[in-house]
Amino acid sequence: MNQSDILQLIEQKRYVELKRELTDIKPVDIAEIMDPIDPNITLLIFRMLPKDIAVEVFAHFSNIQQREIINAITDKELIYILDELFFDDMIDMIEEMPANVVNKILQHSTNEERKLINQFLKYPADSAGSLMTIEYVELNQNMTVKESLDHIKEIGLNKETVYTCYVINKNRVLEGIVSLRVLVTSEEDEIIKDLMVDVEDIVFVNTHDDQETVANIFIKYGFLALPVVDKERRLTGIITVDDIMDVMEQEGTEDFQKMAAMAPTDDAYLSTSVFKLAKNRIPWLLILMIGAAFTGGIITRFEDVLSSMVILTAFIPMLMDTGGNSGSQSSTLIIRGIAIGEVTLADKWKVLWKEFRVSIIVGVVLGFVNFLKNIYFDKVGLDVAITVSITLVSTVIMSKMAGGILPLIAKKLKLDPAIMAGPLITTLVDSFALIIYFSIASMFLGL
Amino acid sequence: MNQSDILQLIEQKRYVELKRELTDIKPVDIAEIMDPIDPNITLLIFRMLPKDIAVEVFAHFSNIQQREIINAITDKELIYILDELFFDDMIDMIEEMPANVVNKILQHSTNEERKLINQFLKYPADSAGSLMTIEYVELNQNMTVKESLDHIKEIGLNKETVYTCYVINKNRVLEGIVSLRVLVTSEEDEIIKDLMVDVEDIVFVNTHDDQETVANIFIKYGFLALPVVDKERRLTGIITVDDIMDVMEQEGTEDFQKMAAMAPTDDAYLSTSVFKLAKNRIPWLLILMIGAAFTGGIITRFEDVLSSMVILTAFIPMLMDTGGNSGSQSSTLIIRGIAIGEVTLADKWKVLWKEFRVSIIVGVVLGFVNFLKNIYFDKVGLDVAITVSITLVSTVIMSKMAGGILPLIAKKLKLDPAIMAGPLITTLVDSFALIIYFSIASMFLGL
Known part of the structure; x- marks a missing residue:
């Protein structure tokens, strides 16, 4: 159909x-x-x-x-x-x-x-409060299993989940949780107090916690539902796993969009208007376009070097692209690591040291291949080949260090790490790559 | 602690x-x-x-x-x-x-x-079979609710989930499912056959279905568990939502890695060795580096144009970057749309038509801003400003069309759409941007 x-x-x-x-x-x-x-x-x-x-x-x-x-x-x-x-x-x-x-x-x-x-x-958008529902099963400590099951039988069909029940006192303060699995595998006359997981041992979130944090808790512990409490630990709602899957999809999509230099949106691509799509894309493209003018400025500054050796221009695209790609690789891993809670600010030195070592291996391999290509395929002079290769190695190292640390700096400054992705890194790294390039060229080629 | x-x-x-x-x-x-x-x-x-x-x-x-x-x-x-x-x-x-x-x-x-x-x-890695578990509750059609609950009470603590029970016949063919919610809210003497959701109305997957497809089913329907059957519709296992959240995280991470031109890996960044990180990054960087040589070749071919008007070189980084960024925006939206099942091959004309209209708006805005900047800030001649601006508009249009359609072509060719992301699109688009640039320059400037 x-x-x-x-x-x-x-x-x-x-x-x-x-x-x-x-x-x-x-x-x-x-x-x-x-x-x-x-x-x-x-x-x-x-x-x-x-x-x-x-x-x-x-x-x-x-x-x-x-x-x-x-x-x-x-x-x-x-x-x-x-x-x-x-x-x-x-x-x-x-x-x-x-x-x-x-x-x-x-x-x-x-x-x-x-x-x-x-x-x-x-409740702020993207907070636990904005995700929660109020249709949950409440029990109290003194109920028996039979009373609890009867209660569920009566009201269960109108609740979003009955698989986790919440034990609260008369002030609505959360005292524990008990799963339906425990209820159906226990004897009828047992008391909830003896069966529940005490509030000391359960994970709960606050109404103002960020939805990404909540999602990471669900993934880590494999929960089906999670209680949400206010400052006085009163139960205000619950979040169920189906809503968390939507959050994961939405957060993933938003990160992809931000990392490709767009304003993030929840709307499905095919049902978003052409005007809105354009509006989401133009601001960052403009910023990056203006940013690239600096790179152009560097070329203008070294016009003399270039005009006396036009062959150098031919390697500019390769150096810029490789620098950008190297930096994107590193920043992507770190941004994603931060999003899923694998990398934190405390890891900054570990990240820098790791990227430094990786970039040396990558840089040397790429530099070596490029050197052979310059000599045997492009048939340029040894001086040009060495200039291009050294620039390449330095650019890779610098890009990877920048890609590794900038997302963490953004996090530290309470900015979204996802903005420190490929497009911005590329623009930042391009200028440095060209400065290195022309400086080495001036020295090496005696220009 | x-x-x-x-x-x-x-x-x-x-x-x-x-x-x-x-x-x-x-x-x-x-x-x-x-x-x-x-x-x-x-x-x-x-x-x-x-x-x-x-x-x-x-x-x-x-x-x-x-x-x-x-x-x-x-x-x-x-x-x-x-x-x-x-x-x-x-x-x-x-x-x-x-x-x-x-x-x-x-x-x-x-x-x-x-x-x-x-x-x-x-079972192939990343298939439903590789995700499933065999610890589920089996019932048969003729059991009463009381018998079923007694059965669950006996074995439930060793099952991965008891919240969905699977009704099978003596040949293990799946006949229906019944949730624990229905069981606890029904009368003791009711018969499973009358309570279960018939197999005609339930969603199930095959052992060889891809895990991304399975994850999209979970997200769409909000299931807690999903039955997995073989070709004869015999129940071979079930997949639970906690494993699906891991799949979603893993598939997201892999897409990020592939889109940043890396070999994907499950391993956490901090516990991956430096050597392995380098190994994952080098191949694509090499391919793209060689690809960028074509772009360099175009510059060499138009050396005469360039040397007679060195100012043109100054705008190359901006044109290349903006082209790459525009293409990445489009390809990112389409790759993500394909991954979450929002965009399919059947949408190819819709996508192209949409990207065409978006790219005209974006291109014209960017071209206009660039033109003003060229005239009033860079203070170049009208001819250069027009050359750069027309190239910019054409590059944006071409990049966005390529970014929109290439992931769908990859999908059609049974390749992973994620490879058609920023880095590859940038390299492809760079050459075209420069060809347009120099062609217009030759014509316009009478070179």
């Missing part, structure tokens, strides 16, 4: 058949099929779905589709959706809606809901 | 205290603390741990530490570890061990285990 099948069924008004076909498809797939489709048809299909499925499909819609649906449906339908959506999905949606839609939503919420929504909207 | 605290306690022979401290730390943290430590101390601490904790710590060790431990411990200790390790952790370990260690392990396995190990070792 794909989009054209659906459109055909609608055109032929074979609605019963369409309805039957739709019930066989998972909600996320329905949302995907309906992605770039006429709003009226979206609404028609949406109303054809059983109500509970419709809500799930709605949760997977893009922001644009959600907005269209909200603007088109009746108040009764909206209230149903708002009641049934998981709280984190609702917050995600509200965050992306224009003011008039948000007002429509808030009008249809109870006082208490409105308070909660406002509280959640205040 | 960090490494130096531990070493201090050992030096002062305060073993009781050390043992107590260690029981408060999670196994993965103990493994991390013990990472770069003397093998004898590793063994000492390892033997100090309660046996079940020791096995968990072992599972989190690096390959080097695992090898040292296996070589040092007694046969009895090894058998205990092999019995207690989850099957997927055991396979991961065996895959990385040298032949003599593998033999030692196989000697201490039963016939049946040996057969299973050999079967699992045959």
Whole structure:
């Protein structure tokens, strides 16, 4: 079943058949099929779905589709959706809606809901608070296993997860967690207090912790869910692993974008407008273009050297490219290492020392190959070959040291290490490479 | 508690205290603390741990530490570890061990285990088969909820997950799944057949499916576990979400490495040897260095143009860098889009059309800024300013089209799209940029 099948069924008004076909498809797939489709048809299909499925499909819609649906449906339908959506999905949606839609939503919420929504909207984007949900199972220390299981049986289907239950006291302070696995493998009359993992031994995060930190905790410990507490260690929500996988994908994509000198965005490539794509790309290209003017300036300064030996110009692209590539290799490893928590500021000397040794090996190998190529293939004089090769070795060493340390310096300065990637490193290193090149040339060739 | 605290306690022979401290730390943290430590101390601490904790710590060790431990411990200790390790952790370990260690392990396995190990070792690296575990809960259609829960109570603690149970027939063909959530919220006398999600409606993968495909399924549907079947739809194992998070991290890291022109590796940066780091970096640098020689060749070919107007040389770095950066932006978005399943081969015309429009906007903005800079800041003649600006616009358009389409062509040719990233695109685009530059210069300046 794909989009054209659906459109055909609608055109032929074979609605019963369409309805039957739709019930066989998972909600996320329905949302995907309906992605770039006429709003009226979206609404028609949406109303054809059983109500509970419709809500799930709605949760997977893009922001644009959600907005269209909200603007088109009746108040009764909206209230149903708002009641049934998981709280984190609702917050995600509200965050992306224009003011008039948000007002429509808030009008249809109870006082208490409105308070909660406002509280959640205040958590910084990319914080643990912005990821968490409030649909979790609460237990208290004195309950028995049977009481706990009965409680889960009663409310479990409306909770985002029942596989980890949270033990809190009457002030909502987190006291421990107990997994459903432990509950079902224990005797009915055992007491939660004796089964739970005490709060001293569990990992939890604060509402303001960064989502990348949270993701690294999930990866390290392999959790399915993680409690989020406030400053008084009161449980304010939980984060589930499915949302963390989205965070990992999103953080990865953002790092790729930043490292390729673009403003990061969550939007899928194919559904981002041409204008927005251009807007994300122009600022860094402009900065780097102006930066490259310095490199040009160096060439102008050494114009005499160049015009008396035009052959030197021929090696400029190779020296610039190799310098840039060498630096990118190092900076990429360090930026990624920082992102996944493998490399920290404390490792700065280790990184420098390692890059120094690696760059000597790499530089010497490249310099040697280049020297042979200069002599036997390019057939330039020994003086030119030595000038180019020495510049190459020095450029590789310098680029790799810069690539290794600049992301750590950015981190230290509380900047995003990902900006210290290939494009910026290349621009920085180019000038130095040319200065070395022309200086050696002046000396060596007696210019 | 960090490494130096531990070493201090050992030096002062305060073993009781050390043992107590260690029981408060999670196994993965103990493994991390013990990472770069003397093998004898590793063994000492390892033997100090309660046996079940020791096995968990072992599972989190690096390959080097695992090898040292296996070589040092007694046969009895090894058998205990092999019995207690989850099957997927055991396979991961065996895959990385040298032949003599593998033999030692196989000697201490039963016939049946040996057969299973050999079967699992045959699955291609990075396939679903290589990720799966065999510790799952099997049910059959005719069991009641009570029977199922009793079964889980009996065996659940030794299974990697109990949260999804797999319903199979006597030939081990997968018939459906039922979640523990459904089991605990249903009545005791209900029958699995009536509660399970039928196999028609569940997502499963084949042993040979690629791990990136599997990860994208987890992300899309938010699963906690996924069944893996063979060609006859017999259940051969399951994949759990914790292993998928590792895959996502690893695939992300590998893409970063490949896109920065390095041979990809799983190893953590700080624990990779200098020699291996150099080996991963040299081949692509050499290829790109040789590639850049073409760019140099073009300069040599247009030597006359250059020597009669040396000022043109000053803009070469800017043109090359901007071309490379523009192309990297586009190729990065497409490579990432392909990796997360957002962009497919079918989108090739959409991508080209989009990149064409984006590149015109970006090119014109950059060209305009450059023109003003040439006239008012560099104070070059109108002819030079026009030459540089037209080259810039054409280079941006060409780079972005190349960056958009080359990853898709690589995909079509069954190559890894990630190789079509910044470094290669830069080298390819540089030559074209210079050809355009000198051609326009020859025409325009009447050279």
